[in-house]
Amino acid sequence: MKVASALTIAGTDPTGGAGIQADLKSFQEREVYGMSVVTSVVAQNTLGVQSIQHLPVDFIEKQLHAVFEDITPDAVKTGMIATIDMMEMIAKNLKDKNVHYVIDPVMVAKSGHSLMEEQSREVIRKVLVPLATVVTPNVPEAESLVGFEIHSTEDAEKAAKVIVNELGSKAAVVKGGHLVGEAIDVLYDGKEFSYFKSERFDTKHTHGTGCTFSAVITAELAKGKPIAEAVATGKAYISDAIKYTLGVGKGNGPTNHWGYRLKGLPNQ
Ligand SMILES: Nc1ncnc2c1ncn2[C@@H]1O[C@H](COP(=O)(O)OP(=O)(O)OP(=O)(O)O)[C@@H](O)[C@H]1O
Ligand SMILES: Cc1ncc(COP(=O)(O)O)c(N)n1
Numbered sequence: 001m002k003v004a005s006a007l008t009i010a011g012t013d014p015t016g017g018a019g020i021q022a023d024l025k026s027f028q029e030r031e032v033y034g035m036s037v038v039t040s041v042v043a044q045n046t047l048g049v050q051s052i053q054h055l056p057v058d059f060i061e062k063q064l065h066a067v068f069e070d071i072t073p074d075a076v077k078t079g080m081i082a083t084i085d086m087m088e089m090i091a092k093n094l095k096d097k098n099v100h101y102v103i104d105p106v107m108v109a110k111s112g113h114s115l116m117e118e119q120s121r122e123v124i125r126k127v128l129v130p131l132a133t134v135v136t137p138n139v140p141e142a143e144s145l146v147g148f149e150i151h152s153t154e155d156a157e158k159a160a161k162v163i164v165n166e167l168g169s170k171a172a173v174v175k176g177g178h179l180v181g182e183a184i185d186v187l188y189d190g191k192e193f194s195y196f197k198s199e200r201f202d203t204k205h206t207h208g209t210g211c212t213f214s215a216v217i218t219a220e221l222a223k224g225k226p227i228a229e230a231v232a233t234g235k236a237y238i239s240d241a242i243k244y245t246l247g248v249g250k251g252n253g254p255t256n257h258w259g260y261r262l263k264g265l266p267n268q
Helices: 019-029 057-068 084-094 118-131 139-146 153-167 209-222 227-243
Strands: 005-010 033-038 040-045 048-054 075-078 100-103 171-174 183-188 193-198
Touching: 005 019, 005 057, 005 209, 019 033, 019 209, 033 057, 057 084, 075 209, 084 118, 100 118, 100 209, 118 139, 118 153, 139 153, 153 171, 153 183, 153 193, 183 227, 193 227, 209 227
Parallel strands: 005 033, 005 075, 075 100
Antiparallel strands: 040 048, 171 183, 183 193
16 A cells, blocks of 8 residues: 655744644645755744744755655655745755645744745745646735735635736646635635635634645645645645634634544544
């Protein structure tokens, strides 16, 4: 038996709600063998980000080589990549690999702390997005990628189209977490739009929702699922992960990775 495998290249969250830790939990839940390359070690918790230590670019590259010379993942995702040098190195290493690539263009944490150098935005657009199977920006990230404001699902459609047609990814999902009303995510795959809806849950426990959503999409692509099906699974997973909140932490808590499979808490 050969199990599907996925790699996340991202920053860490020692409290387990976002970043690498959320990605590995998502891969595991979706029965995909998970691997990780750490870009930055982040001292953070549900209350916010306290401090960030970037790893040297050559050391991040050594981790990437360690993975690829041994186990070629079926899909890769990137989350927090803080600097231009890191982005260029990652692009150089992924360019010739024939694997699905999901970009969660993490820019600012929900707590407001910047997770990416301002000047890197142009590099995401020019160097990383053209390599991507799917890009999964939230509203502020999509605004930064396309250069106009997004206030509605129609605006999200326009942005998704620009990311695919002008910036060059195969598909884009603009997430509706930051809009009002139902939480509607818009997928454009170069041909048509698809819409993924859920009710908006009234909760403060949404730490790491974007990481988890994109990690599930990565896991599903690793298993060979088509893009629209992968996004549908990502949406179902994150909706239940938010709905069946765990109530962990003193601030904006993490989501529930058992929610989708077990429809609620594991110890009920
Ligand atoms: N309150 C909510 N109720 C229902 N779904 C939500 C809610 N908030 C976010 N979502 C969904 O969660 C997913 C992630 O969207 P969101 O916009 O929160 O990403 P994000 O800002 O990148 O997350 P993060 O930065 O925390 O990782 C999307 O599918 C979105 O529709
Ligand atoms: C390492 C890392 N990656 C991503 C996020 C975004 O998640 P959130 O916006 O919920 O803080 C984060 N806080 N930390």
